[in-house]
Amino acid sequence: MIWKSVVGKLWATILLLVACVLFILTILLMQFFRNYILDEMTGQLMSTASKIAVMLKHNEDTRTGLDVAWELISEETKVVVVTDDNRVYYSPNQRGEKLSPSYFRNDPDFSEVFSEGETVQKRIRLPEEGDAGRGGEEVLVIGKPLNEGNGKKGAVFVYQSLAVMKETSRATTRLIFLAAVIAFIMTTVFAFFLSTRITSPLRKMRVAAFEVARGKFDTKVPKLTNDEIGELATAFNQMRKKLKINMHALNQEKEQLAGILKSMADGVITFSKDGTILLTNPPAESFLQLWYYEQGGDDLQQLPPALVDLFAKAVETEQEQVGEVSFQGRYWTVIVSPLYTEGNIRGAVAVLRDMTREKKLDKLRNDFVANVSHELRTPIAMLQGYSEALIDDVVTTEEERKEFIKVINEESERMGRLVNELLDLARMQSDQFQLKIEQVPIKPFCNRVIKKFAGLAREKNISLESRIESGDESFPFDPDRMEQVLTNLIDNALRHTPEGGRVEIRQGIRDDKLWLEVSDNGSGIPEEDLPFVFERFYKADKARTRGRSGTGLGLAIVKNIVDAHRGTIEVKSKIGQGTTFTVMIPRK
Ligand SMILES: Nc1ncnc2c1ncn2[C@@H]1O[C@H](COP(=O)(O)OP(=O)(O)OP(=O)(O)O)[C@@H](O)[C@H]1O
Ligand SMILES: [Mg+2]
Numbered sequence: 001m002i003w004k005s006v007v008g009k010l011w012a013t014i015l016l017l018v019a020c021v022l023f024i025l026t027i028l029l030m031q032f033f034r035n036y037i038l039d040e041m042t043g044q045l046m047s048t049a050s051k052i053a054v055m056l057k058h059n060e061d062t063r064t065g066l067d068v069a070w071e072l073i074s075e076e077t078k079v080v081v082v083t084d085d086n087r088v089y090y091s092p093n094q095r096g097e098k099l100s101p102s103y104f105r106n107d108p109d110f111s112e113v114f115s116e117g118e119t120v121q122k123r124i125r126l127p128e129e130g131d132a133g134r135g136g137e138e139v140l141v142i143g144k145p146l147n148e149g150n151g152k153k154g155a156v157f158v159y160q161s162l163a164v165m166k167e168t169s170r171a172t173t174r175l176i177f178l179a180a181v182i183a184f185i186m187t188t189v190f191a192f193f194l195s196t197r198i199t200s201p202l203r204k205m206r207v208a209a210f211e212v213a214r215g216k217f218d219t220k221v222p223k224l225t226n227d228e229i230g231e232l233a234t235a236f237n238q239m240r241k242k243l244k245i246n247m248h249a250l251n252q253e254k255e256q257l258a259g260i261l262k263s264m265a266d267g268v269i270t271f272s273k274d275g276t277i278l279l280t281n282p283p284a285e286s287f288l289q290l291w292y293y294e295q296g297g298d299d300l301q302q303l304p305p306a307l308v309d310l311f312a313k314a315v316e317t318e319q320e321q322v323g324e325v326s327f328q329g330r331y332w333t334v335i336v337s338p339l340y341t342e343g344n345i346r347g348a349v350a351v352l353r354d355m356t357r358e359k360k361l362d363k364l365r366n367d368f369v370a371n372v373s374h375e376l377r378t379p380i381a382m383l384q385g386y387s388e389a390l391i392d393d394v395v396t397t398e399e400e401r402k403e404f405i406k407v408i409n410e411e412s413e414r415m416g417r418l419v420n421e422l423l424d425l426a427r428m429q430s431d432q433f434q435l436k437i438e439q440v441p442i443k444p445f446c447n448r449v450i451k452k453f454a455g456l457a458r459e460k461n462i463s464l465e466s467r468i469e470s471g472d473e474s475f476p477f478d479p480d481r482m483e484q485v486l487t488n489l490i491d492n493a494l495r496h497t498p499e500g501g502r503v504e505i506r507q508g509i510r511d512d513k514l515w516l517e518v519s520d521n522g523s524g525i526p527e528e529d530l531p532f533v534f535e536r537f538y539k540a541d542k543a544r545t546r547g548r549s550g551t552g553l554g555l556a557i558v559k560n561i562v563d564a565h566r567g568t569i570e571v572k573s574k575i576g577q578g579t580t581f582t583v584m585i586p587r588k
Pocket of ligand 1: 488492493494496520522523524525533538539540550551552553554555556578579
């Protein structure tokens with residue numbers, strides 16, 4: 001609506017103002033003109049009356065004087081002269097009924113002209129009858145005594161129709177109205193033009209403001225004028241510039257924060273006060289994904305209950321809360337801190353640290369200590385028992401004594417081996433571990449190691465076969481360490497193969513890699529144990545961990561040596577059918 005715009009308001013105000021002024025001016029002007037015309041007329045009639053009076057005074061003969069006088073008067077001016085001796089003369093421009101001297105004598109005002117010798121001016125209405133068409137006409141009459149103050153009672157009455165004046169004033173009014181209308185129209189155009197001009201920069205600014213609100217901070221408002229509106233445009237531009245800088249800084253801060261959050265190793269989840277998740281980073285995202293997976297089913301709980309409790313507590317106590325969450329075999333330490341806005345709690349932020357590795361390492365260390373003590377306890381107990389028996393002379397025969405001493409010797413050897421293996425492992429896992437790589441002729445190397453076990457195999461009635469594909473080729477590796485690998489593997493195979501079984505060692509070079517395989521048709525390893533056989537102290541057959549069985553370190557050492565050679569080791573096994581270990585060592 002135009003009335004709602006500044007243009008409309010300004011325009012209407014100016015128009016209203018001008019209309020008011022014009023109206024008052026017109027009224028005053030008309031009043032003024034009417035009075036002016038009346039005054040003019042009065043003055044004219046007065047002077048006519050005076051002239052006739054003077055003329056009659058200076059002419060002895062009244063007739064002659066009047067003749068001259070009739071020449072002087074205008075067509076509209078009518079004259080009635082009453083001489084001292086009561087004769088009456090009418091000006092020749094009168095027709096029909098004339099005003100009689102008796103009319104003047106009877107009139108209370110005009111009678112004073114005769115009685116008091118005073119000049120009288122009065123507006124009267126001509127008698128209705130007579131002079132058809134002109135009856136009831138309003139006239140202005142001036143009555144003037146012929147000889148002032150000398151007692152003679154003559155008088156001259158001059159009158160003129162007011163129609164002339166009315167006509168004049170009507171014409172004037174029309175003119176004034178015309179002028180007013182023109183002024184009004186001009187004002188309208190001018191006011192419209194003015195208000196449009198004043199508001200056009202404002203409208204431009206409005207458009208720019210909307211643009212800025214939409215985020216286009218480059219929209220500039222042109223400074224068209226040097227007045228307050230121009231200053232407003234400058235202020236607006238300054239504000240826009242400041243806003244742009246601030247928004248830029250804000251965005252940068254936001255991006256920086258987002259970057260930090262994204263690259264953080266810890267998960268971050270921000271909650272609103274009612275527990276809705278507002279923000280997460282990738283680690284937190286994977287935490288939630290894992291939780292949803294853990295939940296399964298349809299009855300999805302948004303967050304782990306432990307986390308919900310921590311959040312509720314943090315909001316309630318307004319204090320940082322620390323706790324632990326664990327599912328899917330993983331552990332997280334959670335710190336929930338309340339978030340404030342102007343002193344009021346608006347939510348909380350949870351920082352999740354994945355502690356799975358630490359937990360695992362902790363468990364490993366504890367297990368290791370437990371395993372080592374456990375492994376040492378058995379031989380120590382044996383040593384103690386048998387040596388005490390010897391000291392207390394419990395044994396009587398020399399044969400028994402020898403048997404006891406043999407056990408003591410075996411157990412101390414076992415302990416020694418365990419300690420050596422542990423030391424070996426520790427050395428391999430330390431940073432200083434170095435392989436002594438050299439070119440080793442493969443065939444003699446393998447045969448030498450296999451030969452070591454020939455006696456043991458024959459003893460256990462196991463056929464020990466070897467298929468060495470290489471001729472007189474050499475391959476770079478650490479011969480002492482690789483001997484350890486082969487020894488451990490063959491030892492295991494022989495140990496877990498019953499009498500009459502078969503152990504085979506195969507060797508070859510595949511894809512420029514040294515390939516070693518030790519297979520047996522022994523007891524095999526349960527499928528669920530396969531992933532763990534390379535761990536320290538791992539023994540698949542728990543029931544046979546006592547006595548002659550090993551320490552569970554052999555395969556861990558093998559794995560470490562193969563890893564040091566940047567090779568791989570694989571195990572395939574079927575319970576009751578046999579086991580195959582395959583080692584691949586790349587040429588360096
Ligand atoms: N060839 C095999 N057949 C069946 N089970 C095996 C075989 N090789 C290893 N295992 C299983 O894997 C476990 C781990 O073997 P590893 O060589 O690490 O320990 P160990 O032989 O018991 O002791 P160590 O070698 O230190 O004397 C063994 O206890 C055994 O249960
Ligand atoms: Mg072993």
